[in-house]
Amino acid sequence: MNTSSKRNIAVIGCGYWGKNLIRTTEELGCLATVVDKNLDLQKEINNNFNLPNSGFESVLADNEIEGIIIATSADTHFEIGEKCLKNGKHVFIEKPICLSIDDAEKLNALSLKFKKILMTGHLLQYHDHFIALKKKIKSQELGKICKVKSVRKSLGIIRDYEDVIWSFSPHDLSMIFSLFENKEFCNVEIKRQKYFSSNTDKASIFFEIDGVQAEIEVDWTSVEKEQKLEVYCERGIIVFNDADKDINKKLYLISENFSLENLKTKTSPEINFLTVSSDGNPLKNECKAFLDAIKTNKNPVTDFCESSHVLRFLIEAERL
Numbered sequence: 001m002n003t004s005s006k007r008n009i010a011v012i013g014c015g016y017w018g019k020n021l022i023r024t025t026e027e028l029g030c031l032a033t034v035v036d037k038n039l040d041l042q043k044e045i046n047n048n049f050n051l052p053n054s055g056f057e058s059v060l061a062d063n064e065i066e067g068i069i070i071a072t073s074a075d076t077h078f079e080i081g082e083k084c085l086k087n088g089k090h091v092f093i094e095k096p097i098c099l100s101i102d103d104a105e106k107l108n109a110l111s112l113k114f115k116k117i118l119m120t121g122h123l124l125q126y127h128d129h130f131i132a133l134k135k136k137i138k139s140q141e142l143g144k145i146c147k148v149k150s151v152r153k154s155l156g157i158i159r160d161y162e163d164v165i166w167s168f169s170p171h172d173l174s175m176i177f178s179l180f181e182n183k184e185f186c187n188v189e190i191k192r193q194k195y196f197s198s199n200t201d202k203a204s205i206f207f208e209i210d211g212v213q214a215e216i217e218v219d220w221t222s223v224e225k226e227q228k229l230e231v232y233c234e235r236g237i238i239v240f241n242d243a244d245k246d247i248n249k250k251l252y253l254i255s256e257n258f259s260l261e262n263l264k265t266k267t268s269p270e271i272n273f274l275t276v277s278s279d280g281n282p283l284k285n286e287c288k289a290f291l292d293a294i295k296t297n298k299n300p301v302t303d304f305c306e307s308s309h310v311l312r313f314l315i316e317a318e319r320l
Contacts, residue, residue, distance in 0.1 A: 007032040010059045012080060013071035014041050017094060021071050024283050030291060032065050060087040067294050078103040085110040090117040092290045095170045097307040104311055108304040117293045119300045120307035122174035126285035128278035129251040130175060133240050137179060143234025148176050148214040150229045153222035163199035165317055168218035173310045175229055176214055182309045185209045190320045195221050247280050249273055
């Protein structure tokens, strides 16, 4: 269903994830055109949606296009983002925002100078079930957070241009940092394994944040798909299981007659599934957030502060 009254968004990049963004912005009625270095693919997609087949420079010069979504390879994010901001466009950049803090800070300075939105695509921040988890944690009903664990596994896509930490963990880092309001992390340790590529194929990541131990496991060589965030609190455990296809089983609570003291004895706590109002489409929520940010000129959840925090962690992890 179209929800936008004007086609004011261009998508740069028609690859694997770019196609999802193209489809979603078209469904929202805001897609103006798409641009790709593969001109044949660009023309094909624009023709399929009855959109003008514009080049990048034409998009930058088009005053009707207010926002640009960048879904190209990470090494091009700074160059494209810089041009878009300098030409007065609001910018949504898929993760990671850039490959260096210096470049990210330059983009932020431009967004402030030209009073334009700079948003990063940390998708799970817009997932209704994660939002519900955050609300539950913030209510203090479960007490303080004692431990956090996140797992992200699947079979492929193995990439040559980045390792599994850069590819998978931004989702988990973004969620964990959000639970602690982007406080500083410390004591980072990483165990890496290589199987099929010259990069890291599997990693176990350990760190502390606000005095709490956090653990992330990422693996793109796993036959079993798993996307799960577990938050251990004083009075229960809340779990966001995004891999479960049943929307009614994505968020559950282990709290019936449960406390962390029970872990010292044999216990079989009940699982209580939490009802969450959701259409199951976080990507649509994310794109709507970009449109709302453009309309109100207010920063979205995944602004520069949030995305640069994730980027700093990835850069530190690369040194270890």
